[in-house]
Amino acid sequence: MRRRASGLLLAALVCAPAGAELKTWVDERGHTHVTDDPAAVPEAMRGRVADEPDELGELWHDGLRGPPLPAASGETSSDADRAARLLRGAVDDLGRGETARASAALETVLRLEPGRAEAHWYLALLDRQRGRFDSAESHLRAFLAGAGDALEPWRASAQRRLRELADERRLAAATPGSDAALRLHTRTSPHFQVRYDAELGEVRADLADTVVAWLEEAHARVGERLGVVPAEPVRVVVYGKAAYRRAHRDRFSFRTVGFFDGRIHVASAAHPGGELRSLLHHEYTHALFRERVGSDRPLWLNEGLAELSERASRSQAGLTRAERFRLQGHGAAGTWIPLARLALGYGGLDDAQAKVAYLQGAAAAAWIEARTDRAARARLLDLLGQGLDADAALRAVVGADTAGLESALQREIASEFATSGAAAPAE
Ligand SMILES: [Zn+2]
Numbered sequence: 001m002r003r004r005a006s007g008l009l010l011a012a013l014v015c016a017p018a019g020a021e022l023k024t025w026v027d028e029r030g031h032t033h034v035t036d037d038p039a040a041v042p043e044a045m046r047g048r049v050a051d052e053p054d055e056l057g058e059l060w061h062d063g064l065r066g067p068p069l070p071a072a073s074g075e076t077s078s079d080a081d082r083a084a085r086l087l088r089g090a091v092d093d094l095g096r097g098e099t100a101r102a103s104a105a106l107e108t109v110l111r112l113e114p115g116r117a118e119a120h121w122y123l124a125l126l127d128r129q130r131g132r133f134d135s136a137e138s139h140l141r142a143f144l145a146g147a148g149d150a151l152e153p154w155r156a157s158a159q160r161r162l163r164e165l166a167d168e169r170r171l172a173a174a175t176p177g178s179d180a181a182l183r184l185h186t187r188t189s190p191h192f193q194v195r196y197d198a199e200l201g202e203v204r205a206d207l208a209d210t211v212v213a214w215l216e217e218a219h220a221r222v223g224e225r226l227g228v229v230p231a232e233p234v235r236v237v238v239y240g241k242a243a244y245r246r247a248h249r250d251r252f253s254f255r256t257v258g259f260f261d262g263r264i265h266v267a268s269a270a271h272p273g274g275e276l277r278s279l280l281h282h283e284y285t286h287a288l289f290r291e292r293v294g295s296d297r298p299l300w301l302n303e304g305l306a307e308l309s310e311r312a313s314r315s316q317a318g319l320t321r322a323e324r325f326r327l328q329g330h331g332a333a334g335t336w337i338p339l340a341r342l343a344l345g346y347g348g349l350d351d352a353q354a355k356v357a358y359l360q361g362a363a364a365a366a367w368i369e370a371r372t373d374r375a376a377r378a379r380l381l382d383l384l385g386q387g388l389d390a391d392a393a394l395r396a397v398v399g400a401d402t403a404g405l406e407s408a409l410q411r412e413i414a415s416e417f418a419t420s421g422a423a424a425p426a427e
Helices: 079-095 099-112 117-130 133-146 149-170 198-203 207-226 241-248 274-293 299-313 321-333 339-344 351-370 374-385 390-398 402-416
Strands: 023-026 032-035 184-189 192-197 234-240 256-260 264-268
Touching: 079 099, 079 117, 099 117, 099 374, 117 133, 117 149, 117 274, 133 149, 184 198, 184 207, 192 198, 192 207, 198 207, 198 234, 207 234, 207 274, 207 299, 207 374, 234 241, 234 274, 241 256, 241 264, 256 274, 264 274, 274 299, 274 374, 299 339, 299 351, 321 351, 321 402, 339 351, 339 402, 351 374, 351 390, 351 402, 374 390, 390 402
Parallel strands: 192 234, 234 264
Antiparallel strands: 023 032, 184 192, 256 264
């Protein structure tokens, strides 16, 4: 997400829709829980629960609920029992926000038992979250085809979700909190479906052409750097500034100019320039990350890559010397924020910490980019998408886990300013 004006990236990429407040908390075993039921949060955790809205907030409004899973009939190695165990594990993973691992397990279930209705149900949910609306629709249709009598009550729910997907395509009516007066026109291009505020189009007849050209440029350039492109066209909504505020004022506690929730939403000036182009490159990177990885985490990598894309769109490579000098100071002063902490979200940081967090993410992503080629970067995203944890994926691709990468990065930055008398670069 992109915070307004200050260029800061705060909180999660995605907010829960207004009215479906999600709580995230971590129990004694270190397991992360996501719930929209405040009563499910233990008394001792209330008030300490992360205020950061969770990525799962964008699922269909009844959230993670799905058909009851049959109990595994034992520890046998039959495909049916394996599938049942995998399904249970996948649903537990979903509850903990381990979406990539859940997705991999569900795909395995379908290899063991093609047509297994429950797996299609949860994959539809995950695809909807990733912005893969066509694939979500085919999973829902497969669910309906495969759901037996026992799942009858869920068939109505699946039908409703299909109707909601159709609404997503019509979009104007489905934009959360949108003002009824918001009129949207559509423009499609090879890799995007853009809905834009009709009022903007009246001010600038070339608005849609300009936005589409910038998006296609982002598709080509980010694809060139990261070696991956989305499987389906990415959906984008462009609002005039007032319309954006009306539509999304309840979603965030601070002013934003853009975010991704399965669609890219951005606010545009009446006569947009480089700032909108950069913003589209930034949000497109988030869309691509979510689509390939299936979640927004590790967030430092996601925000770092988005920031590098944004800078690349302005022909700026990586961090400036002044920014690296600032990071060196935080390393020395002990105010460097561990990347492992930033992996889950940027919530709970004050403004100053958020600035550091955002620089650290960009520096760490640049460290990775300097040591990988396009194919290796694609592999990193695909390993994360297959459910490998971030440390294992990083080890496989850059030979260091999060902590190892972090200390190498800190050493590298420190060495740049190690010479005594090195002057602080001008800001
Ligand atoms: Zn962002």
